Amino acid sequence: MxxxxxxxxxFCMGVDMALTKLDHLVGEPDGHPIYILGPIIHNPQVLKRYAEKGVVMVHDPAEVPAGAHVVIRAHGITRQVEESLRARNVLIKDATCPRVKKAQLLIERNTADGGELLLYGEADHPEVAGLVSYAQGGHFVFGSSEELAGHALTPGKRYVLAAQTTQDRVQFESIAKDLAGRGDIEVAVLETICDxxxxxxxxxxxxxxxxxxxxxxxxxxxxxxxxxxxxxxxxxxxxxxxxxxxxxxxxxxxxxxxxxxxxxxxxxxxxxxxxxxxxxxx
CATH class of the missing domain: 3.40.1010.20 (4-hydroxy-3-methylbut-2-enyl diphosphate reductase, catalytic domain)
Structure with missing residues (x-):
């Protein structure tokens, strides 16, 4: 055979970077407890290893006490959660993948005039929650071209099409082509899928x-x-x-x-x- x-x-670059930052905190303790908001990466074997080293995983940001370290996972978090953590003097170690951070900022900039975000991704994925939190003019998340077809698009309105960074590029390009062919709406297509x-x-x-x-x-x-x-x-x-x-x-x-x-x-x-x-x- x-x-x-x-x-x-x-491991991709973003995951490797996130784990390196967490490893640094674990390896050089300063007396402050270490938290992660949800799984730092989606791998149960890795999460078990960090739990054994004292890293605490929580899903509610309110469970992170003031003065504690919190490592922002590679998927990123919503801007509202980040603001609430800073307001409570939580020590933030941002390990958001640079590709995800770039997508967040692209969405923020391109929806500043009120354009609606059409995001190709998994509605219940933490990265998606973070991405749509940067949309300034509303958003719609869809997982297939059929699902998008069921969403009424207003003629003459401006839309911004983007994708979760790990989505299938072939499918995304097909969706972008279909929207461009409509002619009755304006669509800005953002390149947010990671190379x-x-x-x-x-x-x-x-x-x-x-x-x-x-x-x-x-x-x-x-x-x-x-x-x-x-x-x-x-x-x-x-x-x-x-x-x-x-x-x-x-x-x-x-x-x-x-x-x-x-x-x-x-x-x-x-x-x-x-x-x-x-x-x-x-």
């Missing part, structure tokens, strides 16, 4: 077309990992999304000659290596 690992598998996401998805598509089976490694609650599994499946290649090697159906996979492996942007290298070892043991 031949096992092929995608070059872009594993690393595009590269990872493109490589996954190409790899899927040249193997008999694909394994996608990463947290089940990781949006970019789920999309990797989706783009692979769209190629017609059998695919299995797993968090750890223990979830691999190794007996079933032994019949394949070429297996491709990729991983989400929040997947630690250790978990990827364990999957590779499991496959190579066949």
């Amino acid at each position: 031949e096992v092929i690992l995608a070059e872009t598998a594993g 690393a996401t595009k590269l990872r998805q493109t490589e996954a598509r190409d790899l899927a077309q040249n193997v008999d089976f694909m394994v996608v490694v990463g947290g089940y609650n990781s949006g970019n990992t789920r999309r990797l599994a989706q783009v692979v499946s769209e190629q017609g290649t059998p695919c299995k999304h797993v968090e750890t090697v223990d979830e691999l159906p190794l007996d079933e996979l032994a019949r394949y000659k070429r297996i491709g492996v990729t991983a989400g942007a929040s997947t630690p290298r250790l978990l990827i290596d364990e999957v590779l070892a499991g496959l190579e043991s066949l």
